[in-house]
Amino acid sequence: QSALTQPASVSGSPGQSITISCTGTSSDVGSYELVSWFQQHPGKAPKLMIFEVTKRPSGVSNRFSGSKSGNTASLTISGLQAEDEGDYYCCSYAGSSTLVFGGGTKLTVL
Amino acid sequence: EVQLVESGGGLVQPGGSLRLSCAASGFTFTSFSMSWVRQAPGKGLEWVANINHDASDKYYVDSVKGRFSISRDNSRNSLYLQMNSLRGEDTAVYYCARVYWIEPRPGHFDYWGQGTLVTVSS
Numbered sequence: 001q002s003a004l005t006q007p008a009s010v011s012g013s014p015g016q017s018i019t020i021s022c023t024g025t026s027s028d029v030g031s032y033e034l035v036s037w038f039q040q041h042p043g044k045a046p047k048l049m050i051f052e053v054t055k056r057p058s059g060v061s062n063r064f065s066g067s068k069s070g071n072t073a074s075l076t077i078s079g080l081q082a083e084d085e086g087d088y089y090c091c092s093y094a095g096s097s098t099l100v101f102g103g104g105t106k107l108t109v110l
Numbered sequence: 111e112v113q114l115v116e117s118g119g120g121l122v123q124p125g126g127s128l129r130l131s132c133a134a135s136g137f138t139f140t141s142f143s144m145s146w147v148r149q150a151p152g153k154g155l156e157w158v159a160n161i162n163h164d165a166s167d168k169y170y171v172d173s174v175k176g177r178f179s180i181s182r183d184n185s186r187n188s189l190y191l192q193m194n195s196l197r198g199e200d201t202a203v204y205y206c207a208r209v210y211w212i213e214p215r216p217g218h219f220d221y222w223g224q225g226t227l228v229t230v231s232s
Contacts, residue, residue, distance in 0.1 A: 003154070036218035038155070045205060045222040046147075046155065052217065089155050093215055097160055097169040099145075104154040 004029065004090055004102035011108040017078040020105045022090030023071060028100055030071035034093035037066060037075045040104075041086045049088075050075060077107075085109045112136040112221045114206045119226030126196050126230070132189040132206030132223055139187040140164070143209040143216060146180060146191045148202035149225075156202075159191065160209060160216060174200075196230045203227050 005023040012018040022029065022037075029035055035053045038046035048057050050066035053073060063078045073092070077084055090102040118130040130146070146158040159180040160169045168180050179192040189206055204226055207219040 003156075032215070034212065034215065034217050038219075040155075045224050046219075047222075048218060048220055051210070051220070052212070057220070091155075091157075091218065093217070097167065097216060098171070099157040099160075099216060101147075101155040101157060 002100070004092060004100055006088075006090060006102040006105045008103070009106045009108065011110055012077075012080045013110045014080055014082065016080050017076060018080060018107065019077075020075045020088055020090075020107070022073040022075070022092075022102045024073075024092055024094075024100070025071055028092040028094040029068065029073050031095070032093045033068070035066065035068060035073040036091045037064075038089045038091065039084075039086050040089065046089065080109055082109050112208065114208065114221060114223035116204065116206050116223045116226040119204065119228045121229045121231065122196055123232050124197060124230055127192070127194045128196065128228060130191040130193070130204055130206075130226060130228070134187045134189065134206075134208075137208070139182075140184045143211050144180075144182060144189045145207045145209050145216075145219060146189075147205045147207050147219065147222075148200075149205070150199070150202040153202075158204070161189070162211075193228070196228075198230050201228060201230045 037050040040046045094100040161180045177195045181190045206223040208221040210220045
């Protein structure tokens with residue numbers, strides 16, 4: 001049950017695209033199409049942005065997209081906006097009905 | 111509208127116990143698995159426990175096994191977390207979250223409560 005690995009921080013200017021990586025192992029990210037991504041603003045509950053690697057919940061902007069290759073999943077945000085600033089967490093099924101989160105990435109919009 | 115409202119947090123001494131509750135509304139509670147997820151101050155999210163729709167299966171992160179117990183009362187649309195032998199490292203905001211189950215395994219957390227703060231300190 002080791003946490004998935006995310007970069008501590010990423011930044012970008014308005015209008016640019018950024019990508020956040022999430023690296024796990026063959027026991028979690030690499031074995032299941034069950035990676036999700038959450039956005040969290042200070043003092044607020046996490047919000048689901050991507051599920052099952054690539055799917056967006058209703059109401060989430062199509063500027064958010066997900067992908068996966070091997071043991072690494074990625075979240076891409078295109079057309080960066082000030083409101084995208086916050087913390088982002090990946091999460092994966094890890095077998096035996098358990099789940100594991102990444103350590104989180106702080107996104108700064110310059 | 112799906113709503114999850116946690117309660118029961120507070121200050122407790124090391125070695126003490128606390129019971130968290132989560133009141134669910136806006137969906138058919140008996141059809142969904144539920145989870146507790148915690149977040150230590152300034153830290154990341156950590157999955158704590160899952161319980162399936164009829165409470166026949168329960169799963170825990172290794173760090174709380176034997177100390178925490180997840181349960182539910184489907185007649186009251188409520189989820190619980192009994193926390194015993196509390197330690198300083200259990201200090202966190204505890205979130206209740208609904209689990210979207212993709213048979214035969216949990217898929218993702220689709221709705222979250224606002225959380226309740228548990229502080230373990232003497």
